[in-house]
Amino acid sequence: MLESVIGIGQTALELGLISSLTVLALFLSYTMLNVCDLSTDGCFTLGAAVGATVAISGHPYLSILAAMGAGMLSGLITAFLQTKCGIDSLLAGIIVNTGLYSVNIAVMGKSSLLNMNKTRTVFSEMKLLLKDTFLEKQYKLIVAVIAVAAVVIFLSVFLRTKLGLAIRATGNNPDMVRSSSINPVFTTIVGLCISNAFTGLSGCLLAQSQRSVNIDIGTGMVTIALASLLIGRVFIGKGRIGLRAVGAVIGAFVFRLVYTIALRLDMPAFMLKLVSSVIVIIAIAGPYLKKQFPIIKRRFMHRHAKEVD
Amino acid sequence: MLSVQNVTKIFGVGTPDEKKALDNVSLEVNDGDFISIIGANGAGKSTLFNAIAGDFYTDDGKIVLGGQDITFMPSHKRAKFIGRLFQDPMRGSAPGMSIEENLALAAGHGGWLSTVSKADKKLFREKLSLLDMGLEDRMQQPVGLLSGGQRQALTLMMATLNAPKILLLDEHTAALDPGTAEKVLSLTEDIIRENRITCLMITHNMQSALDLGTRTIMMDRGKIIFDTSGEERKSLTVPDLLKKFRELSGTELDNDRMLLTDK
Numbered sequence: 001m002l003e004s005v006i007g008i009g010q011t012a013l014e015l016g017l018i019s020s021l022t023v024l025a026l027f028l029s030y031t032m033l034n035v036c037d038l039s040t041d042g043c044f045t046l047g048a049a050v051g052a053t054v055a056i057s058g059h060p061y062l063s064i065l066a067a068m069g070a071g072m073l074s075g076l077i078t079a080f081l082q083t084k085c086g087i088d089s090l091l092a093g094i095i096v097n098t099g100l101y102s103v104n105i106a107v108m109g110k111s112s113l114l115n116m117n118k119t120r121t122v123f124s125e126m127k128l129l130l131k132d133t134f135l136e137k138q139y140k141l142i143v144a145v146i147a148v149a150a151v152v153i154f155l156s157v158f159l160r161t162k163l164g165l166a167i168r169a170t171g172n173n174p175d176m177v178r179s180s181s182i183n184p185v186f187t188t189i190v191g192l193c194i195s196n197a198f199t200g201l202s203g204c205l206l207a208q209s210q211r212s213v214n215i216d217i218g219t220g221m222v223t224i225a226l227a228s229l230l231i232g233r234v235f236i237g238k239g240r241i242g243l244r245a246v247g248a249v250i251g252a253f254v255f256r257l258v259y260t261i262a263l264r265l266d267m268p269a270f271m272l273k274l275v276s277s278v279i280v281i282i283a284i285a286g287p288y289l290k291k292q293f294p295i296i297k298r299r300f301m302h303r304h305a306k307e308v309d
Numbered sequence: 310m311l312s313v314q315n316v317t318k319i320f321g322v323g324t325p326d327e328k329k330a331l332d333n334v335s336l337e338v339n340d341g342d343f344i345s346i347i348g349a350n351g352a353g354k355s356t357l358f359n360a361i362a363g364d365f366y367t368d369d370g371k372i373v374l375g376g377q378d379i380t381f382m383p384s385h386k387r388a389k390f391i392g393r394l395f396q397d398p399m400r401g402s403a404p405g406m407s408i409e410e411n412l413a414l415a416a417g418h419g420g421w422l423s424t425v426s427k428a429d430k431k432l433f434r435e436k437l438s439l440l441d442m443g444l445e446d447r448m449q450q451p452v453g454l455l456s457g458g459q460r461q462a463l464t465l466m467m468a469t470l471n472a473p474k475i476l477l478l479d480e481h482t483a484a485l486d487p488g489t490a491e492k493v494l495s496l497t498e499d500i501i502r503e504n505r506i507t508c509l510m511i512t513h514n515m516q517s518a519l520d521l522g523t524r525t526i527m528m529d530r531g532k533i534i535f536d537t538s539g540e541e542r543k544s545l546t547v548p549d550l551l552k553k554f555r556e557l558s559g560t561e562l563d564n565d566r567m568l569l570t571d572k
Binding site (some may be wrong): 158160161162163165166168169171172173175176177178179180181182183184 | 383384385386388389392393400401402403404405406410411413414415417419420421422423424425467468
């Protein structure tokens with residue numbers, strides 16, 4: 001019993017941490033830059049596909065850089081479309097997302113499934129490294145922890161630099177960015193490149209940890225990551241940037257934990273996406289409806305009073 | 310210093326709402342001028358500012374600032390030389406970021422990857438204490454927690470942290486309560502005087518248009534119809550200004566906010 005509880009916790013932790021990299025990407029693009037980046041799904045798959053292809057060709061470490069580079073390029077295109085071509089930011093994301101489907105299949109060698117059973121990946125390398133130590137079984141967790149810690153530390157330092165401040169201000173008040181002699185086009189491009197690099201990394205690590213990629217690996221990621229981000233806000237929504245980034249990671253873990261437990265309680269696996277959608281709806285619509293409630297109530301009372309007259 | 314030459318801007322070309330917001334406007338601003346600008350609603354006062362600051366490119370004409378042709382320079386580049394305050398105190402600062410972070414962005418010191426230095430923190434504290442609003446002890450608080458008056462004072466500080474060549478004030482005290490407005494206005498005067506900043510100020514208050522500054526301009530239907538300075542201006546009164554407007558434009562000067570403040 002205890003073992004299975006620990007097992008559930010560990011799986012949720014591993015998957016939560018790996019997907020938290022996408023949550024951190026949205027923390028940068030959605031929370032900081034105020035852009036809802038709908039290319040996230042495709043970019044996640046792109047990272048997985050590029051990472052797998054490079055790993056299969058025998059370069060486990062290079063695969064990480066390649067996946068992040070591919071993500072960055074995808075972010076650059078999304079940012080270019082919305083800042084230089086007059087395409088609405090949501091539409092730019094959707095367009096890139098659609099285009100990436102073809103790109104991803106091409107990257108995977110015209111196949112929609114890649115297998116990495118015998119491939120050297122960062123996980124297999126870590127497993128080798130930890131052989132015969134007490135951490136041997138935790139190799140997946142350790143890779144995920146290192147990646148997440150690196151990204152959280154990067155974000156908490158980066159978002160306090162002048163460039164980081166400018167990116168945050170772009171999402172907060174673009175007029176003020178312009179009056180500080182900084183071009184918001186530039187900050188949007190840099191922000192989306194960095195956030196998509198994290199999304200690519202996230203996809204790459206998920207694919208390597210489960211030793212396979214299929215073309216649907218990223219489907220629904222943007223909603224799942226948004227749900228995690230909004231759950232994270234419940235835990236740590238204010239305070240220093242680094243702390244809020246940690247909140248995003250906690251959100252990803254809690255989301256996975258709840259999901260894993262629900263699976264154990266016989267919720268079918270295909271429900272994941274519906275659950276994430278409902279969480280996002282509740283998290284965003286909830287506060288809005290709460291604000292509207294007094295007026296709805298008054299209107300109801302008003303109508304009711306008329307009927308009495 | 311600033312030279313606006315035959316600038317024209319037409320909004321909504323080819324639509325029934327077509328409007329010539331600036332009609333062949335020319336204006337020479339000399340170094341050290343403090344010009345107050347008055348005019349009816351829709352006279353083109355704000356449009357003139359937006360043209361100078363580069364919110365849009367003009368349809369015709371040329372704008373030269375400090376010897377440099379800025380007609381087609383994008384607004385964020387012009388912002389290096391142009392400080393700007395709006396009527397809405399929320400427009401000049403980022404509410405989700407701390408006072409210190411806002412000031413750091415406005416100061417723009419250091420490279421892209423530098424963080425706020427100790428020297429800058431000290432400088433910000435000193436500057437904020439001049440406002441006498443206790444903001445120097447709230448450096449880490451988000452700007453969104455400040456009142457409108459505090460935010461406008463902060464924006465003024467941010468706009469003048471690196472002394473601009475020219476400061477554009479677009480009714481920057483109109484949304485504040487009278488006491489705060491007076492305070493922000495006197496801060497503005499102090500900063501302009503100390504840093505010798507050339508300034509253009511739109512105001513709806515005819516009296517302060519005459520009291521403040523060195524020169525007064527009257528605009529109507531996209532044109533500058535009256536420009537006064539020196540001895541002539543000193544002898545002018547508010548009724549004189551209203552009479553002048555009637556003579557020059559053929560209509561009464563009606564500005565909804567002016568009616569509220571000047572009887």
